[in-house]
Amino acid sequence: MTWKAILVGSILRISLAAMLFSDAALNAASPQIELIGKLAIRGDHRDATEDQRKLEDGSHANQFGGLSGIEYRGTGNRFLLLADRGAGDGAVTYHCRYHEVELAADPATGTLSFQLESTHLLHTLAGEPLVGSSAAHQQHQHNKNAKHAWTAFDPEGIRLLADQSLLLSDEYGPHIVVVDPSGRISYEFTVPDKFRLREPENGVVQQGIYSNRGLEGIAVTPSGNRMIALPQSPLIQDAVIEDGKCLGLNCRSLVFDGNHNCIREIVYPLDNLASGTSEILAIDEERLLVLERDSKAGLEAKTKKIFLIDIAGASDVSGIESLPKTDLPENIIPAKKSLLIDLLEPRFGLGGENAHEKPEGLCWGPRLADGRRTLWVCCDNDFDASISSEIYCFAVDGLDR
Template sequence: MHSLAHPTLRAAAALAALSAFAQPSRADIALLGSTTISGTATDKSGLSGTYTPGGTDVKAQLGSFGSGIAYTGSGNRYVAINDRGFSNGEARYDDRFQVFDIVTDAGAKTVTPTLLATILLHDEKGQQFKGFSGDFDTAHPAASMRLDPEGIRVSRDGNFFISDEYGPYIDEFDPSGKRIRTLDVPAKFAIAHPSADGDKEISGNTSGRVANRGMEGLAIVPDGSKLYGIMQSPLLQDHAVTADGKKAGVNNRILSYDLKTNATREYLYPMDDKKNGVNEILAVNDHQFLVIERDGKGALDAGFKKIFLIDVAGATDISGVASLPASGAPDGVIPVHKSLFIDTLDPKFGLAKADFPEKIEGIAFGPDLANGKHQLVVTSDNDLIGAQPNHFYVFTFDDSDLSIQPQKIDKTFAPKL
């Protein structure tokens, strides 16, 4: 049984959260530089042709890899995960991840990504995972071959974890792209009646994740003992939508998963606006995390693209709370503490322009610079739209802004290049 907090503590936590929303970006955070990769660039998968006869859905197109990014702990090497592919899951897209070296030069303010390898994702039998929304097994959901990767994190032992928005599931893979295991996500996150049609999934279910708004972000704490997954929006039973399908709720859930004991905990993350979505979570230490929350607009219409610092210390475990209200914490529940870390649209960064992407979705700490500054790499997901480039933004900060705890790596993640 989880403990309930004193009303005075709840009020103080709520006041702190409200005041945090109005804070500007921390003063010492700077934009080191940014760059793009063309939306029509090709990857190193070796695939040829298109997914539809005579179509423009090129099998080897590089785009959408900014859905999630993780530092491997070695040199300038990162892994980036592609989402489900073309046409909102209508194509039999071959799920994959990319291996990049991302070199930054603080003096020249340059960011230079170099693609090293593309690796396809497959199950224990060698079957290729597909982004196709219709590839589900109603009788055995966990055996489905549809996979919508959104978050990626490198583990301490040289493997990596991916959050699958379709399940939502959390899968562990080895460097070759083979799935090793699937973690047991609590049943409340899953839907009872899957469908290839997102609207039917929403109307045909009363609990679980909202279609195409499942587990978007994934974090692993520095000692590698726990994973944290965050949903893109509230669950259906948490008043995510109204009866006519319109967004309603702001009370989102974070799942904590102990990799040794399989024990889980859940925390309440209050979104700033019901129209927003949450796209990534990154561990700072064992109780603090960075979280991307954003609106669904790009270019000059973009209005909310923020990275928050949250703290789960002192937050209530809501595993036993079957349903959350659309807004406001239930009696006795303390949400995570939340404060602004970076507003990417802050005029001081000069990014609020006509080319600013709709979907900033990936964040990763990189290696420290020679001057001791920390690096935060932010990536965008272009949904494999050829006319839209993939963006990289690198911010720098020091311990006065945020003191990060390096991740422990016993075995370097080393996919075959």
């Protein structure tokens, strides 16, 4: 064998070893995902308020459901579940609320357990009920009296703060508020004006959040010094209105500092024009998870995904009045994005005919005995008594740095 053949053989062996090492390193770094279990709560389940009244559409005032957000209390198996605006898509004066529940996962049996502990009603700073009525929201929009306080609320995101108060986001205003342990609003963030829901001018809305596409999720980083709120879809000025839908890929998120000041707006790129965001959850100060989905159930469902994003190098677009519907200019860098979990992946058994229309909430739960983190997902049944509220628990390994 000549020296050239020996050299070529050595180079090939080194290259192959490098490739194998690279693949092994990549695989080792890839998070490992396991579905621990799935829980279904009957659509006619009642909450803990004992309110026996019936609302305008005949739905029960104490009907459990509409789960739009989930958060871990930080000890034991205690979680918070946030209900949205009630039955009938805003047609009723449902008193907004959240629930405290016990949720436990048993990896050995692949089962989840659920126990409702209490229900807490939400109130304005003045003590008035926060209601999911779209009529109440429209009344506030049209009321020119500056002293008229808003009472309409469509809760979508919930996070526990260090002082045990709650951070909530909603779709109507949209609003971001801090709620004290009694359920009363104690503070409201200032949301940039460009995100406000506007009234039509000459029959057309030119700016702001598109109706019912407000702040779907909110995240708090581990330090507590950064909070990120994410709308369901792009702002009207960053999209095109077609067939009653706000279509675009570039979804602005709001970044607040520890003093509740909005310091940045960054772009989260949606996967396709048919999907929107449902939740955002912090891993650390720069990495987050985003739940993105379409509005289809069963075999028609195509997108029910949890993405890992990194906002470290994302551009601040707060000074940009309007973004393109799809492609961004080269000088605008969106959040980096990669797929973590496809909920419709066959191995999980959550897709096909079983696909729930609305996976809505995400939170971390207690670690398992083997050190893996638990990631919990809750699904919104729109208070439909014929549809179960579903909760999933995943074990996630490999995201810690």
